[in-house]
Amino acid sequence: MGTIGIRPRFLVVMGVSGTGKTTIATGLATRLGWHFQEGDALHPQSNVDKMSAGQPLTDEDRKPWLELCRDWLSKEIDAGHGAVLTCSALKRIYREQLRRDLPVEFIHIRVDPKVLADRMTHRKGHFMPASLLPSQLATFEEPGEDEPVIHVCGEDHPDVVLEKLIQQFRDEENQKELHAAVG
Ligand SMILES: Nc1ncnc2c1ncn2[C@@H]1O[C@H](COP(=O)(O)OP(=O)(O)OP(=O)(O)O)[C@@H](O)[C@H]1O
Numbered sequence: 001m002g003t004i005g006i007r008p009r010f011l012v013v014m015g016v017s018g019t020g021k022t023t024i025a026t027g028l029a030t031r032l033g034w035h036f037q038e039g040d041a042l043h044p045q046s047n048v049d050k051m052s053a054g055q056p057l058t059d060e061d062r063k064p065w066l067e068l069c070r071d072w073l074s075k076e077i078d079a080g081h082g083a084v085l086t087c088s089a090l091k092r093i094y095r096e097q098l099r100r101d102l103p104v105e106f107i108h109i110r111v112d113p114k115v116l117a118d119r120m121t122h123r124k125g126h127f128m129p130a131s132l133l134p135s136q137l138a139t140f141e142e143p144g145e146d147e148p149v150i151h152v153c154g155e156d157h158p159d160v161v162l163e164k165l166i167q168q169f170r171d172e173e174n175q176k177e178l179h180a181a182v183g
């Protein structure tokens with residue numbers, strides 16, 4: 001158990017660009033004392049160059065990047081330390097690659113596309129141009145019921161999202177303890 005009674009989890013904060021993945025992932029890592037990795041920092045330079053030039057990535061471009069993301073998660077799992085990674089994880093096959101043989105869970109941040117367009121237009125110092133938002137939205141595959149995904153509303157204040165997530169983690173711990181005591 002961690003310092004505030006929450007067992008280590010291995011989370012990918014996912015969603016199209018501008019949904020607030022970095023904001024939520026760093027907030028969780030700080031509050032829970034878990035390790036954080038910015039998925040964007042693992043992109044090969046060729047991917048960053050492509051996106052900066054306004055070209056969407058292909059499955060082939062994303063494959064080696066997703067493997068680096070999975071390697072990071074795998075190392076954290078071996079170390080047993082709670083960990084949070086940001087990664088768009090837009091398609092089911094990408095999410096399957098990330099969690100292959102690993103106890104990885106996803107937090108999907110939903111935001112209305114109009115709000116996203118506004119955020120991306122006003123964001124400074126980021127390589128991702130707002131012009132790539134339509135391709136992000138077109139590529140995105142809604143996670144299925146069978147995928148280990150928690151959905152959150154990315155239009156709420158980040159503090160509200162973080163409070164709800166941590167409460168949900170606590171509730172799940174309590175449920176488990178109850179089952180163990182009863183069963
Ligand atoms: N809940 C929120 N409400 C309002 N603004 C937010 C919220 N979360 C993030 N933002 C703002 O939206 C912008 C995008 O946030 P952030 O960089 O965390 O998203 P991201 O999903 O990591 O983006 P990318 O994948 O493109 O790197 C930032 O300017 C951030 O301050």
Ligand SMILES: O=C(O)[C@H](O)[C@@H](O)[C@H](O)[C@H](O)CO
Pocket residue numbers: 016017018040057062087088089090128136
């Ligand atoms: O799969 C992708 O197309 C990429 O990961 C993008 O989503 C960006 O890296 C990220 O969102 C930065 O804005």
